[in-house]
Amino acid sequence: MSAAHAAAAAAAINAIKASGAIVQVGPDDFQRLVMKLEDPLVVVSESSFFGTRYKYLTAYKGLVFYAKSREPLKLGGRAEVVRANGIWVPST
DSSP, X not given: OOHHHHHHHHHHHHHHHHHOOEEEOOHHXXXXXXXXXXXXXXXXXXXXXXXXXXXXXXXXXXXXXXXXXXXXXXXXXXXXXXXXXXXXXXXX
């Protein structure tokens, strides 16, 4: 492994440690989870590189849930939505 790869791996591990556990789920599971929450806060980013993609984050019982979708998700009227320029999730 080159020094650059080792540094990138170490940075990813540190990002995971700093952010806690991130659970990736499908769009349908994410929608169901948000609908169960009393006062959901959802962070959304939209990118249009090779077609529009949406990324979503929300917290539930100490975990952060993440989903990607090609279509905007219906989050219900109770959801407080924060629009972000981007969402980066470390890969493992």
